[in-house]
Amino acid sequence: MPGTSRREALALGFAAAAMPMLAGGARAAVLKYTLNPVAIAPGVWTIYGLPEPITSKNGGAIANITIFDTSEGAVLIDAGPSHRYGEALKAKATELTGKPVVRVYLTHYHTDHVLGATAFESGTVSAGKTLTADLKKVGNDLTNAMYRVAGDWMRGTDIPTPGREAAEGVETVGERRFRLLPLAGHTSEDLCLYEESTGLLFPGDLVFLDRAATTPDARIDTWRTSLKTLGGIDHKLLVPGHGPVEAGTRGIAQTGRWLDTVEAQINDGFERGLDITELMAVPLPSWTDGIAVAKYEYARSVMHLMPGLEVARLPRLTRV
Numbered sequence: 001m002p003g004t005s006r007r008e009a010l011a012l013g014f015a016a017a018a019m020p021m022l023a024g025g026a027r028a029a030v031l032k033y034t035l036n037p038v039a040i041a042p043g044v045w046t047i048y049g050l051p052e053p054i055t056s057k058n059g060g061a062i063a064n065i066t067i068f069d070t071s072e073g074a075v076l077i078d079a080g081p082s083h084r085y086g087e088a089l090k091a092k093a094t095e096l097t098g099k100p101v102v103r104v105y106l107t108h109y110h111t112d113h114v115l116g117a118t119a120f121e122s123g124t125v126s127a128g129k130t131l132t133a134d135l136k137k138v139g140n141d142l143t144n145a146m147y148r149v150a151g152d153w154m155r156g157t158d159i160p161t162p163g164r165e166a167a168e169g170v171e172t173v174g175e176r177r178f179r180l181l182p183l184a185g186h187t188s189e190d191l192c193l194y195e196e197s198t199g200l201l202f203p204g205d206l207v208f209l210d211r212a213a214t215t216p217d218a219r220i221d222t223w224r225t226s227l228k229t230l231g232g233i234d235h236k237l238l239v240p241g242h243g244p245v246e247a248g249t250r251g252i253a254q255t256g257r258w259l260d261t262v263e264a265q266i267n268d269g270f271e272r273g274l275d276i277t278e279l280m281a282v283p284l285p286s287w288t289d290g291i292a293v294a295k296y297e298y299a300r301s302v303m304h305l306m307p308g309l310e311v312a313r314l315p316r317l318t319r320v
């Protein structure tokens with residue numbers, strides 16, 4: 001399309017998605033993830049996710065994905081939101097390292113992190129026992145939800161079936177040594193990885209930085225315990241599931257503060273008898289001003305956490 005900008009081409013692509021009579025091939029050619037890896041250590045690159053919710057514009061590319069070069073091949077931490085993303089990631093990892101991808105670690109079962117895994121050999125995809133079981137249980141529902149939100153980006157995406165079990169301990173790939181530590185709280189299993197040769201710490205979505213944490217499957221008390229554990233792991237750089245890579249523990253502290261704030265505000269509103277709509281309208285404290293999608297995630301957290309409070313605190317009428 002000479003003279004057509006990328007933005008216009010994308011707009012045409014989305015218009016085409018709404019008109020099924022148009023040929024699908026043209027749409028497939030338009031939707032393309034642009035992956036921009038940033039070097040964070042020698043032979044290690046992070047592809048930053050956008051600080052946004054999942055939309056039909058970003059195709060779900062909102063989570064951080066990391067590529068390690070090793071003498072045996074490329075190692076990935078998480079695989080992105082769709083088969084199409086996984087294919088682009090595989091090509092980028094091979095281009096950067098000159099080697100095939102030999103290991104893909106999945107941190108937790110949320111779609112923005114795992115659905116790209118279908119682009120890789122099942123035997124190279126490593127996940128904790130609980131994560132793999134959760135994918136079997138709810139993978140279908142999660143994938144369907146992604147199709148509804150991200151649309152055509154998802155074409156060809158299926159539920160990953162990890163062929164390797166990520167258990168607690170050290171796994172060596174070439175000169176890299178990955179310490180695996182299954183934690184929980186953001187989901188039923190959150191795999192934390194620490195790579196010894198670089199001092200990089202990967203807490204998955206147990207840590208969000210400058211982007212509000214998501215809580216659809218959270219157990220807040222367990223999450224707090226995991227944050228404490230993470231705080232005790234000495235590291236050079238922390239690579240959060242979402243947000244900038246940094247030295248220090250700002251992400252751990254900020255995620256804890258966010259959880260405290262949201263939980264306290266929801267508890268307080270509940271005690272004051274506010275309903276869900278009223279509670280969503282309560283403003284967040286000013287310290288959250290610099291946190292991306294804070295209002296949006298707070299509203300979602302109200303929906304996730306209120307029903308649990310109602311069950312726990314309201315009188316059980318059946319006993320009367």
Ligand SMILES: [Zn+2]
Nearest residue numbers: 063112205241
């Ligand atoms: Zn995520």
